[in-house]
Amino acid sequence: MLTVLSLDRLSFHELSMRRRVLLSQLPFTVTAVVLVLGLWVAHEPLRDDLLVHLALGLTLVLTALCVLVPWDRLPDGAFLAVPVLDFVPLTLLREATLTWVTGVGIMAAFPVVWLAGSGRLPRAAAPLGFVLTLAMIWVPLFAPPRPLTAQVLTAPLLIPLMLLSIGLTVQVLSNSMEGQNAELEAKDAELRRLLAETARRERLLHAIVEAVDVGVLAVDEGGHDVLMNRRQRRIHELSMPDGMRDGAEADLHVYADGDGTPLPAEQRPAARAVHGESFSDYLVWAGQPPVQRVLSVSARVMRDDEGRPEGSVLSFNDVTELVAALQAKDDFLAGVSHELRTPLTSIRGYTELLAMDDGLPEHVRSGLEVIERNADQLLVLVEDLLRTASSALEPQPVPTDLVQVVEQSVAAAGPRAAGGGVDLHVEAPPRLVLDCDPVRIGQVLDNLLSNAIKYSPSGGPVTVRVTPTGSSVQLRVADRGMGMRPEDAEEVFGRFFRSTNARMSAIPGLGLGLAVAREIVERHGGTIRCDSALGEGTVFTVTLPTAGPTAVEDGIRTERAGSSAAVLEPDRVVVGQHQDLAVVDGPLLGQEEVPAAPQGEQP
Structure with a gap:
């Protein structure tokens, strides 16, 4: 009825309580009015029947009460008085038409369904409907002068039993629907909460994304x-x-x-x-x-x-400003290193020439040795600056016996290790050939051994271990020196980085050697790792592919893009100044350079 009257635009639960009570009563009222009109037309003797008029009047009064009573202000379930009272006019109407119209008692289905479907009496609705239907049938039987027999009492029991079945069915369905409705309402509330939380998180995410400068x-x-x-x-x-x-x-x-x-x-x-x-x-x-x-x-x-x-x-x-700053730094380092390299080389050359004079007093010769030693140290630092600021570290791989490179580096570091009380040990197979640049790999080893000796002020062992591992080779340099904190070990390959322990110990250095070593190893397609513990020593692990350097330029470009500098050829050294310039071929470090002779003399 609601669907027809509202053109399916309204839902029952959206109506007010008064309208819902009225709509629940209308089927009974309409059926009673139609029945009375039919009796008035078809059965003339019933037109003046007092019970029919009374039944119709009570029905209309109950319908009017549905409209007039403010049900929403009364206790919940108070409207169930209407279907209970419907049995009064229904009993009168059935008693008045019992000999004229059959089946009037079936109209009790309206109040029974209303009681069972209301959900207010989840267990008592169907039994209550059965009791009221039974009362509708039995109460008139007790009025005299009717004889009261078992047959008279049991004959009309079919109607109460039928309505009990209908009531139970409606009650089960109603309870199920109520449970589903409660579950749906709980899910709806949870969904609304989740939607609100999602909307809040979305607003928070939007605010964060818009606030960051990335x-x-x-x-x-x-x-x-x-x-x-x-x-x-x-x-x-x-x-x-x-x-x-x-x-x-x-x-x-x-x-x-x-x-x-x-x-x-x-x-x-x-x-x-x-x-x-x-x-x-x-x-x-x-x-x-x-x-x-x-x-x-x-x-x-x-x-x-x-x-x-x-x-x-x-x-x-x-990172525009950062790249520009790195470029300016590299340009500055390259320029300063290049300008310092020439006078230092000249100082070394002339110092060696002066030291060749056998007639020098011993204190002069000792002073020249001090000058030469400090000039060598400065030149090493300048070379580190120049290498770290340049991109001239491209390897020239050739088949190389790595064990021989290790032995040469260990032999070169032997005198310094002996002076510091450090024992050098090599653990390697007799021969291990791989494609690499022996000069560059030797430079890495020299740096690692130098650090191991330098940071073992109390002496102790330094072990160099070469281990083949399938398609790669592991080269480990381990010492038992002062070590460093784990957080320092993670940053040790950065340019100009020096650990806190090294700075506190006043050990000289610029923090560039390991940056150059990492550059060389990565250009060989390998990796270098540092593991250290404060007071327990340090282990550097270099892993190199046996097949030689791979294409790693893209990875290097992403980390160090923007660095360019003026580069000197690594195997050519400028000696002297101005008119005394001379060019000497050969490695700068680890070999003797030939200085330019002063004017008028033969070198």
């Missing part, structure tokens, strides 16, 4: 933008060609370096991320001079619960 871009598995913060929108606008309001990543001005080398579309950050790559600190140049910016890009792949990729998140950090 470009953030989220893409789905198809490469379409899902999220882009304010900073990233500026970067995107900076990279767009003139006249273009928006464009795909392949259309943007993105370069591999500061020289304007275009970065292929498949190597651009978003393209790599869409293909499932995760990476960190990938340097790209966005835009065109003079507003070009250097960006450090990192990406992480998002995966669903089953491990399938569902997009990526990229961060774009503007």
